[in-house]
Amino acid sequence: xxxxxxxxTFGIFTKIVLPLSKPIMSTMVLFYxxxxxxxxxxxxxxxxxxxxxxxxxxxxxxxxxxxxxxxLSAGFEETAGIAASVKSASMVLMALPIICVYPxxxxxxxxxxxxxxxxx
Numbered sequence: 001x002x003x004x005x006x007x008x009t010f011g012i013f014t015k016i017v018l019p020l021s022k023p024i025m026s027t028m029v030l031f032y033x034x035x036x037x038x039x040x041x042x043x044x045x046x047x048x049x050x051x052x053x054x055x056x057x058x059x060x061x062x063x064x065x066x067x068x069x070x071x072l073s074a075g076f077e078e079t080a081g082i083a084a085s086v087k088s089a090s091m092v093l094m095a096l097p098i099i100c101v102y103p104x105x106x107x108x109x110x111x112x113x114x115x116x117x118x119x120x
Contacts, residue, residue, distance in 0.1 A: 026108035034098050059090040 003012065040056040047053055063086065 023108045026105045030098070030102070030105055033101070037097060038094060056094065059094060062090055063087050 007015070038056055040054070040060045043052070043054050043057050044060075047057075
């Protein structure tokens with residue numbers, strides 16, 4: 001209909017296609033960003049300097065250090081609790097940026113759910 005009214009290809013793309021694609025694009029950006037944020041293996045392979053390590057790789061080292069401490073002191077309940085708390089704290093630190101970004105993107109998720117629904 002927009003082409004019949006004289007709108008060009010670029011106008012159709014910017015005025016019709018992009019606004020309808022915002023929900024899926026915001027979902028893809030959030031999933032891609034969380035995948036990149038949590039990736040520790042690629043930096044583990046390519047970065048030999050600790051100054052270049054991302055947060056995920058530091059937290060992996062902390063978790064493995066806590067796990068090895070837990071294995072060395074198998075008979076002590078206090079160290080097992082500390083190792084579990086270190087793991088939990090590192091998981092919260094990894095999820096915190098995604099949790100902070102999600103409220104700004106949430107409206108696009110709701111729009112995407114309501115876009116295909118029956119209006120009446």
